[in-house]
Every structure is written in C-alpha cells, then in structure tokens.
Amino acid sequence: MPELPEVETLCRQLAPQVRGQNIEKIHVYEPRLRFPLASNFGSFLEDQTIFSVKRKGKYILFHLQSGRIWLVHLGMSGRLLWTGLNPKYFTHVSWSAKLQNGKEFMYCDPRRFGFSLLFEPNEAYLTDLGIEPLSKEFHRGYLHNKIRNRTRDIKNILMDQKIIAGIGNIYANEILFQANVHPLTPGRVLQIEHCEKIVLATKKILRQAIAFQGTSISDFLDTNGKQGRFQKRFAVYARNGKTCPICDCTIQKDSHSQRSFFYCPECQKITVPQNPKKKRNANEKSK
C-alpha cells in the first residue's frame, strides 16, 4: 500500500488529533510483524506524550516529549485507522493506541510486512535513509551523481530508499512516464538533462498524489477508512492494454526483478542500445 503520498496523507490526518496528547493505553494483539514488536512496546509508549508526528520516506515518526521516538512502517498492507469505523476494517489488528482525548487508532496489517520500532533519546535511527524527494536536496546533480556509474535500471534506482526515500513501484512508473524515460534504462546512460526531467516529474507526481490523498488500488485507506483518488490519474500503472494519454499507443506491461512495470513504448524511448559486449544470439526470430 504505502508510498510517500499515502504515508504523508496519514501523517496529516493524525497530526492534529495526536499532537500534545498523552498515550493512555497500548494494546498488543499481534506482535508478529516484519520485526516482532518489542516486549516492552506498551510500557515504552504508555504515559508518554506525543510531541509531533512526521513522515520520513515511507516511515511515520512519533516524536515523544521525552525524546523517545516511535517509528511505524506499514509494509505492503498496513493501515492506521481510527476506532469506531465499520468493524469489517478491523481484521489482523496488531496494536492499538488510546489517547487522553478519547481518540484511539489501530494498526492492521494482514501480510505483516510492516513494523514498529522504538528508540531512546539520542539513539541513532534510519541512518541509511536517502534524501526526501520533495526537498531542495533532490536536484538533477544529486541524481546524476548517484546514477552515473550504475548499471542498475533507473526504476530500481528511484525505488532505492538509500538514495531517495519514499518512492515505490506505482510512483516510479508514473514518474518515468512523465519524464519520457524507459523504466529499464541503465542509470549510467542518463545525462544531466534526463535527470532534470526525472527530478521535475518526481516532484510533480508526488505533489499531485498527496493532493489526491494517495492511491488506493486495493489496500490503502486513510485513517477514516476512505480511499485515495490518485489511481484515477494513472497514466501507465495498471493501465496495460489501455491507451496512452499522450500518444494513442497501447500501454505495455512487463516484469523485471520480480516487479511489474508499465510504460508507453512511444513516449518512453530513452533507453540504452544493446550492450555491444553482449554476444548476439545466433538465431534471429525465424521468419
């Protein structure tokens, strides 16, 4: 479910309700997440006051007044929901947090790829996380430096959280369409002007997606159980067989390193020619 725009949506909804609130009660229902919940999960958080809620990449960070940090990652299928909604949403509940104002939110995660980590004041955390794509740090020179010697394909690079934090499969596809770059283009063939297009496309797509409260394909719901709407704006993602919004070609779907990718063969021609070192196959397609 969650890439940067979805996590940002959740943070914006949570912040006004939880800021300054004391955590009255934590319930743990299912500790078996990507990393098992710490045995002191409840006692670490109970009676702490939430100072702020921030997003970093795809992480939600609750900064506590004590200086402790509570980090939440939603994996593929994690949801944060206010209690009181239709009970059908509350399957696979992992934990809940009740605040002094009576509000309570629950973490539900069927696939259990998400996790929650706790940090003491001054303890290092997220040390390997890359820069924020919506920050000024993310500019064409930064991207060009990161990719200039890489053979990895650009879509994979965009999804590398150590380089840029927050982009996943949906937005990588949409960004590369917007930038007219084929998803499998090796990083090292992209010039500074391509990097410029990719950076601009990244900021544009992510901002739009945030404005639409993220994307709901099947799993994502906001804290009130409502879907995002950016899926209505998809140019390529999950649109294979449909018409490109720009050129009337048919959107293609393919797969690479166990991830689907989607592209327009006409609009996304920036790619690498066949590697000259590679031996050519003796047989062309017959006939």
Next chain:
DNA sequence: CCTATGACCTGAACGC
C-alpha cells in the same frame, strides 16, 4: 562496493 534473487505473509482474482 554493486547487483540480482529469494524470502517473508495473507488475500483476492482467475482458470479449470
């Protein structure tokens, strides 16, 4: 250091 691959989970959609 870099790159590619499998593993971790459940549920939904699809084909037979």
Next chain:
DNA sequence: TGCGTTCAGGTCATAG
C-alpha cells in the same frame, strides 16, 4: 463449489 496458481503498494539477507 473448490482447488491450484499468480499477483499485490516493501524490505532484508544472501550470494556472486
């Protein structure tokens, strides 16, 4: 109706 297969928004550990 049921059973098997494939796929899904992410990340990490491992091997070369």
